[in-house]
Amino acid sequence: MEEIFKKMHYDDLTESEKSEIAEFCPDQNAFQHIQNMLNHAGQALPVAPPISLKESLNKTFDEHYTPVVIPLQKRFPVKLAVFLSVAAVLVFVYLAVNLNFTDQDPALNLAQNNPKKAQEKKRSSSKVSQNNPAISEQQKMQSLTPSEPLITIPAEIEDVPFPMENESMNGYVNEKIEVLPESSAEIAMDGDDEKDALEESVLERKEQSKRLSEVRDINEIAVSANKASLDVKGSRDRSKVNQRQLLKQIKPLF
Amino acid sequence: MRLLKAEFKAYSDEQLMLAISHGEKPAFDELYHRYADKLYGYILKMLWYNEVRAQDLLQDLFTKIIRQPQLFDTSKNFKTWIYTIASNLCKNEFKRNEVRKNTHNGLDHRYNIASEDNLDNTINDLEFMEALQRELTKLDEKHREVFVLKHIDGLSIKEIAEIMSINEGTVKSRLFYAIKKLAEELKMFELV
Numbered sequence: 397m398e399e400i401f402k403k404m405h406y407d408d409l410t411e412s413e414k415s416e417i418a419e420f421c422p423d424q425n426a427f428q429h430i431q432n433m434l435n436h437a438g439q440a441l442p443v444a445p446p447i448s449l450k451e452s453l454n455k456t457f458d459e460h461y462t463p464v465v466i467p468l469q470k471r472f473p474v475k476l477a478v479f480l481s482v483a484a485v486l487v488f489v490y491l492a493v494n495l496n497f498t499d500q501d502p503a504l505n506l507a508q509n510n511p512k513k514a515q516e517k518k519r520s521s522s523k524v525s526q527n528n529p530a531i532s533e534q535q536k537m538q539s540l541t542p543s544e545p546l547i548t549i550p551a552e553i554e555d556v557p558f559p560m561e562n563e564s565m566n567g568y569v570n571e572k573i574e575v576l577p578e579s580s581a582e583i584a585m586d587g588d589d590e591k592d593a594l595e596e597s598v599l600e601r602k603e604q605s606k607r608l609s610e611v612r613d614i615n616e617i618a619v620s621a622n623k624a625s626l627d628v629k630g631s632r633d634r635s636k637v638n639q640r641q642l643l644k645q646i647k648p649l650f
Numbered sequence: 651m652r653l654l655k656a657e658f659k660a661y662s663d664e665q666l667m668l669a670i671s672h673g674e675k676p677a678f679d680e681l682y683h684r685y686a687d688k689l690y691g692y693i694l695k696m697l698w699y700n701e702v703r704a705q706d707l708l709q710d711l712f713t714k715i716i717r718q719p720q721l722f723d724t725s726k727n728f729k730t731w732i733y734t735i736a737s738n739l740c741k742n743e744f745k746r747n748e749v750r751k752n753t754h755n756g757l758d759h760r761y762n763i764a765s766e767d768n769l770d771n772t773i774n775d776l777e778f779m780e781a782l783q784r785e786l787t788k789l790d791e792k793h794r795e796v797f798v799l800k801h802i803d804g805l806s807i808k809e810i811a812e813i814m815s816i817n818e819g820t821v822k823s824r825l826f827y828a829i830k831k832l833a834e835e836l837k838m839f840e841l842v
Contacts, residue, residue, distance in 0.1 A: 401829075419830065420829075420830040420833045420834055421833065426833065429833065429836070429837070429839060430829065430833050432778075432839070433778075433782060433832060433833065433836055433839075434801050434829070436775065436778055436779055436782060437782060437797075437801040437802050438801055438802065438804065443687065443690055443691045443694055444686070444687050444690070445686055445687070445690040445704075445705060445708055446705065449705055449708065449709055450682065450686070452709060453678075453682065453709065453712050453713065453716065454675075456713055456716055456717075457675060457678055457716050458675075460716055460717055461673035461675070
């Protein structure tokens with residue numbers, strides 16, 4: 397069938413081909429008519445779909461293949477939230493390490509971490525004490541004498557004259573330390589009992605002298621702390637130095 | 651690297667489909683340029699020149715190409731595949747039976763068929779074309795489809811058999827019937 401109507405003329409067809417199309421194509425006229433019809437069908441003008449259809453398909457293509465871009469306005473809060481949460485965690489960790497888990501005195505922590513705030517605190521406390529003499533007296537007493545004695549002085553030593561006012565403690569201690577070997581040598585020449593008693597007394601004097609030196613140190617520290625607390629109008633550098641010295645002196649004791 | 655539209659002109663249909671699956675817009679443009687008119691004409695003829703429905707089906711067809719290019723097996727013939735989809739879309743439309751109801755309303759005004767009273771025996775191409783379109787719409791779907799695919803879209807018997815999922819003998823017999831029917835109906839245009 398396909399090949400039949402490609403032939404130029406009806407007479408070119410074979411007898412079998414003619415019999416095949418005899419029902420609707422018995423002669424040359426009918427043959428040419430069908431050829432004409434098929435040619436026209438093949439030459440039918442192409443019908444173009446509307447442009448809007450292509451535009452719609454373009455949109456579909458872009459939606460399907462273009463990656464979804466989140467607007468900046470929507471992205472920013474997410475970043476900000478992440479940043480803030482990280483910052484909050486860091487601050488929490490810092491505070492926990494520096495404030496909550498230290499066994500030091502809060503006042504000392506404050507002095508170490510923020511000297512300015514410590515000074516302000518001192519100023520405010522001094523103002524309060526100026527307005528209220530009773531409080532100031534109490535504070536002075538607290539600063540000068542601790543509520544509980546750091547070292548209890550034995551009753552036997554209380555009678556011993558305190559050399560703090562007349563001579564320096566270092567000299568006193570050195571004198572005693574230098575004297576000790578000579579006295580022990582003299583005692584060794586006497587009897588055994590007397591020797592033992594002397595040795596004991598010497599050891600006791602040694603201990604007493606050590607305790608006295610410690611007490612002197614504590615008194616000096618307390619006096620310097622009092623000076624530092626009262627010296628509100630002093631320069632900042634000076635107060636910092638005093639505080640550092642104070643801390644250096646206090647730390648080994650505790 | 652993105653290729654220019656001109657570079658896709660040398661591509662085969664199958665290569666274009668592969669490029670489309672990688673999001674190459676110019677490949678889609680080229681494929682649309684090659685097939686949109688033919689498929690639109692085919693669907694129009696199958697749907698009794700109902701333009702609105704033909705556009706809908708054409709859009710569905712190309713949307714499927716955009717969204718599911720992986721459905722196409724690149725080792726096979728694209729032309730056969732795309733016409734098979736178009737044919738199935740038309741069959742679904744027949745099943746809905748809505749098109750049949752609107753057959754006369756759906757006729758395209760450009761193919762406003764002249765009444766037989768106005769026809770004379772002189773061969774006028776335009777008039778003949780209009781008569782041919784009219785007679786085509788009168789054919790049943792399976793004969794019309796074979797005729798359109800063979801003599802309008804220029805597909806081979808083998809391709810039509812593949813598209814319609816029938817054997818080649820059936821295609822030939824349906825084609826014979828369609829030509830015979832049209833020849834009889836268009837006898838008035840015979841040369842004197």
